[in-house]
Amino acid sequence: MQLLRKESGTVAAVTAAEHEQRQLRSLWLKLVFLALIGGALIALFLTINVTDWGFALPRRGRKVVAMLLVGFAVAYSSVMFQTITNNRILTPSIIGFDSMYMLIQTVIVYLFGGITLAMMSRELLFVINVGLMVLFASLLYRWLFRREGRNLYFLVLIGIIFGTLFGSFTSFMQRMIDPNDFTVLQDRMFASFNSVNEDLLLIASAAIVLVTLYSLRFLRSLDVVLLGRDQAINLGVAHANLVNRCMVVIAVLISVSTALVGPITFFGLLVANLAYQYMHTYRHAFVVPAASLISVIALVGGQLLVERVFTFSTSLSVIINFIGGIYFLYLLLRETRRD
Amino acid sequence: MKRGSFVALLILLVLLSVVSLFIGVRNITPWGLFQASEDQLQVFFISRVPRLIAILTAGASMSVVGLIMQQLARNKFVSPSTAGTMESASLGVLVATLMFSSASVLHKTAIAFVFALIGTVIFMRILEYAKYKDVIIVPLVGIMFGNVIGAFTTFLALRYDLLQSLNGWMNGDFSGILRGRYELLYIAVPLTIASYIFADRFTLAGMGADFATNLGLNYRFVVNLGLAIIALSSSVVVLTVGSIPYLGLIVPNVVTIMLGDNIRKTLPFTATLGALFVLVCDIIGRTIRYPYEIPISLVVGVVGSAVFLFLILRRGVYATA
Amino acid sequence: MIEVRNVTKKYGSKAVVDNVSLTIARGGVTSFIGPNGAGKSTLLSIISRLMPYDHGEVLIDGQSVARSKSNDLAKKISILKQENHISVRLTIRELVSFGRFPYSQGRLTKEDQQYIDAAIEYMELGDLQHRYLDQLSGGQRQRAYVAMVICQNTDYVLLDEPLNNLDMKHAVQIMRVMRRMVEDLGKTVILVLHDINFASCYSDTIVALKDGRVVHQGSVEQIINTQALHDIYDMHIPIEVINDQRIGVYFT
Numbered sequence: 001m002q003l004l005r006k007e008s009g010t011v012a013a014v015t016a017a018e019h020e021q022r023q024l025r026s027l028w029l030k031l032v033f034l035a036l037i038g039g040a041l042i043a044l045f046l047t048i049n050v051t052d053w054g055f056a057l058p059r060r061g062r063k064v065v066a067m068l069l070v071g072f073a074v075a076y077s078s079v080m081f082q083t084i085t086n087n088r089i090l091t092p093s094i095i096g097f098d099s100m101y102m103l104i105q106t107v108i109v110y111l112f113g114g115i116t117l118a119m120m121s122r123e124l125l126f127v128i129n130v131g132l133m134v135l136f137a138s139l140l141y142r143w144l145f146r147r148e149g150r151n152l153y154f155l156v157l158i159g160i161i162f163g164t165l166f167g168s169f170t171s172f173m174q175r176m177i178d179p180n181d182f183t184v185l186q187d188r189m190f191a192s193f194n195s196v197n198e199d200l201l202l203i204a205s206a207a208i209v210l211v212t213l214y215s216l217r218f219l220r221s222l223d224v225v226l227l228g229r230d231q232a233i234n235l236g237v238a239h240a241n242l243v244n245r246c247m248v249v250i251a252v253l254i255s256v257s258t259a260l261v262g263p264i265t266f267f268g269l270l271v272a273n274l275a276y277q278y279m280h281t282y283r284h285a286f287v288v289p290a291a292s293l294i295s296v297i298a299l300v301g302g303q304l305l306v307e308r309v310f311t312f313s314t315s316l317s318v319i320i321n322f323i324g325g326i327y328f329l330y331l332l333l334r335e336t337r338r339d
Numbered sequence: 340m341k342r343g344s345f346v347a348l349l350i351l352l353v354l355l356s357v358v359s360l361f362i363g364v365r366n367i368t369p370w371g372l373f374q375a376s377e378d379q380l381q382v383f384f385i386s387r388v389p390r391l392i393a394i395l396t397a398g399a400s401m402s403v404v405g406l407i408m409q410q411l412a413r414n415k416f417v418s419p420s421t422a423g424t425m426e427s428a429s430l431g432v433l434v435a436t437l438m439f440s441s442a443s444v445l446h447k448t449a450i451a452f453v454f455a456l457i458g459t460v461i462f463m464r465i466l467e468y469a470k471y472k473d474v475i476i477v478p479l480v481g482i483m484f485g486n487v488i489g490a491f492t493t494f495l496a497l498r499y500d501l502l503q504s505l506n507g508w509m510n511g512d513f514s515g516i517l518r519g520r521y522e523l524l525y526i527a528v529p530l531t532i533a534s535y536i537f538a539d540r541f542t543l544a545g546m547g548a549d550f551a552t553n554l555g556l557n558y559r560f561v562v563n564l565g566l567a568i569i570a571l572s573s574s575v576v577v578l579t580v581g582s583i584p585y586l587g588l589i590v591p592n593v594v595t596i597m598l599g600d601n602i603r604k605t606l607p608f609t610a611t612l613g614a615l616f617v618l619v620c621d622i623i624g625r626t627i628r629y630p631y632e633i634p635i636s637l638v639v640g641v642v643g644s645a646v647f648l649f650l651i652l653r654r655g656v657y658a659t660a
Numbered sequence: 661m662i663e664v665r666n667v668t669k670k671y672g673s674k675a676v677v678d679n680v681s682l683t684i685a686r687g688g689v690t691s692f693i694g695p696n697g698a699g700k701s702t703l704l705s706i707i708s709r710l711m712p713y714d715h716g717e718v719l720i721d722g723q724s725v726a727r728s729k730s731n732d733l734a735k736k737i738s739i740l741k742q743e744n745h746i747s748v749r750l751t752i753r754e755l756v757s758f759g760r761f762p763y764s765q766g767r768l769t770k771e772d773q774q775y776i777d778a779a780i781e782y783m784e785l786g787d788l789q790h791r792y793l794d795q796l797s798g799g800q801r802q803r804a805y806v807a808m809v810i811c812q813n814t815d816y817v818l819l820d821e822p823l824n825n826l827d828m829k830h831a832v833q834i835m836r837v838m839r840r841m842v843e844d845l846g847k848t849v850i851l852v853l854h855d856i857n858f859a860s861c862y863s864d865t866i867v868a869l870k871d872g873r874v875v876h877q878g879s880v881e882q883i884i885n886t887q888a889l890h891d892i893y894d895m896h897i898p899i900e901v902i903n904d905q906r907i908g909v910y911f912t
Contacts, residue, residue, distance in 0.1 A: 088747050157479050161644050168640025220766035230741050236734030236762040282748040318494045325487035
């Protein structure tokens with residue numbers, strides 16, 4: 001069979017290579033720009049209005065670390081999820097992932113009772129939680145994806161209802177728990193941006209590092225998945241296998257972010273879409289870092305605003321939900337209109 | 340057959356109503372009623388009876404409201420809780436509290452009503468603007484719209500330190516129903532009756548302005564009346580009881596699956612089943628962790644979500660009226 | 661050579677592909693024709709391992725499809741289906757470059773770039789290669805996808821109704837490219853086609869499916885005649901020979 005290929009350096013091949021180089025350079029520059037802004041905001045956050053350096057710095061430092069972890073976790077999981085579902089309106093949170101985490105946590109508390117848990121280390125509780133999350137996530141959402149002919153909005157609606165179901169059930173279970181048990185564990189369970197669950201920082205970092213290293217191997221295959229299931233398989237990607245692994249990664253990332261700051265429903269949506277718009281590329285190797293940087297900027301910047309400008313009279317998650325909700329509506333309407 | 344089952348429902352409703360009157364921390368029994376102490380009688384007439392009336396009224400009226408909305412929007416998944424109506428009413432209550440802190444209940448109702456009306460109208464506009472090829476998008480948009488309003492409301496509440504109170508009325512709860520505090524709910528009764536009278540006209544209006552006017556209907560009037568009923572009922576329920584998720588969605592759907600779409604036939608059923616549904620959930624909430632009480636919004640949240648899921652999976656594509 | 665042996669695929673109790681056995685020799689254009697629901701697309705998906713089958717076996721050059729690694733198969737056989745919905749913006753060149761993924765896993769070498777250039781030129785997309793897909797017409801987009809498939813450089817190229825949504829000029833263009841791929845590059849092309857006349861003018865072999873079974877298989881003369889077409893489509897279709905082409909006049 002004759003091969004189809006152009007022989008040695010033609011004009012076309014040369015300019016293509018140049019084009020490639022130029023694009024890469026521009027992508028790196030964009031990332032650097034984001035990193036600089038992020039760095040500046042972090043520096044500001046750490047140093048503004050400090051009275052007692054010995055006290056403020058470590059405390060703020062921990063907060064910054066938490067925001068870095070959460071920012072990365074939400075960004076990465078959202079981009080990955082959007083790729084495997086081939087859609088830019090979805091994120092794991094919209095599908096009810098973070099509500100599921102809260103539910104699992106509450107059920108564990110209900111089953112094991114407060115005393116046992118008070119004696120159990122927080123890290124162990126976290127690990128158990130993550131394990132169950134991974135299990136349920138893989139089962140539940142694989143069932144949803146397998147259905148041929150299930151359309152997208154259907155999935156989203158189901159996800160939202162699941163979110164309400166889990167949320168209601170969680171509140172319900174919380175009332176079923178012995179009030180004594182409940183008080184013991186209350187602060188552990190309700191994390192927020194203003195009260196980050198800082199005990200878990202170490203294990204959260206470990207989880208994120210592990211999961212990221214694991215996923216680096218299939219980052220390029222994810223680029224191909226953007227073309228859709230059929231084309232990905234055509235080009236040699238083991239699609240079903242890959243989606244499974246991604247679900248595991250996503251489950252861990254969402255567990256981390258929910259454990260640290262509670263549910264932030266629409267944040268991933270905003271951040272993933274902004275990253276694609278800003279970077280103008282499909283490559284995950286660039287989109288994921290961009291999304292992470294944008295999310296760190298938003299979190300640190302937002303929290304700065306909340307603390308210094310609004311002086312804690314509002315909550316970051318509320319603002320995010322509001323802006324994100326409107327953006328989601330806009331995307332939804334635009335998608336359906338286009339059809 | 341239908342007659343039979345309707346009567347059966349009514350009987351069940353009456354029975355459970357009686358049961359409901361005698362559940363509670365204070366031990367009151369039917370036969371003890373005649374020798375009841377001053378104390379027990381007080382509890383009975385100040386708390387138990389009003390509570391029962393509130394349950395039945397809220398359940399019936401909201402289910403009927405849901406039915407009307409579904410007729411008007413030609414979509415089975417529209418309801419006050421999936422169209423931003425309840426959230427708008429809540430926002431209205433918050434604004435009323437903020438701006439007129441010593442406002443009378445009537446005042447608050449009026450403001451909540453205005454907000455609920457505006458919210459519902461905006462939702463209907465959004466529906467018209469985007470032509471949907473997919474019926475499932477409608478409740479999705481509605482829920483999201485409601486979430487956005489909810490987020491804004493929470494933002495305001497946090498700002499002015501009203502979050503505690505906000506959670507109070509955002510979460511439906513019958514435990515605060517006392518004589519003298521719930522009579523506003525009575526407004527819902529004539530509204531429900533009006534719905535029955537105008538039922539056919541709502542169905543007609545749902546088919547579109549041109550179609551309906553062609554058949555001699557005063558389209559604008561009917562639609563506005565429908566919206567007013569929806570907004571007012573929702574406001575009144577939010578003010579007295581709080582927000583109950585998926586109410587107005589579940590029951591009409593269950594009824595129409597079983598009985599079809601003839602609204603004259605289904606409306607009485609819907610009202611009765613709605614009352615029954617809320618009653619059963621309330622009884623569950625009061626007995627499952629006796630003597631503690633689980634608020635109605637949670638019980639309905641769990642049961643309602645499960646039923647909604649089932650409906651979606653079953654009804655799926657056939658959700659246009 | 662592609663061998664399909666007693667392959668069955670069921671949806672519930674209905675057999676969409678019913679005990680089909682088929683051999684497709686190397687070289688040439690083979691068209692699958694048949695009424696809607698005949699199982700043509702499903703069969704194509706099964707052959708290219710996009711869809712699993714319930715019974716039977718599919719062998720490509722002697723290797724079982726079910727037991728081969730997806731990446732190895734990607735170098736042997738490529739498929740282009742109808743629905744291609746992407747959620748990100750890609751330029752033509754970026755899309756075509758994906759065709760090299762089975763070989764270089766995303767790290768493009770200079771050699772890869774040469775293949776990409778050649779594929780783009782073959783489909784006459786040189787001027788447009790840095791434009792985004794959503795800025796193009798349907799015909800141009802389709803050509804871009806075909807360029808990607810060419811870039812993948814496989815022996816067997818499968819296309820599922822590639823002419824849908826294309827106007828006459830572009831449909832003819834694509835079919836001409838198919839023939840050139842066979843003649844210039846020695847590929848084996850298998851197409852699912854709706855239009856029997858395109859099948860008639862461009863195929864070497866035609867396979868006709870109906871209700872999940874092969875009802876006829878053979879040369880153009882053997883299939884494009886009134887009797888055979890009546891078996892397949894339950895319609896009376898008179899045949900006219902125009903410019904040495906057998907044309908079915910099915911319109912009236």
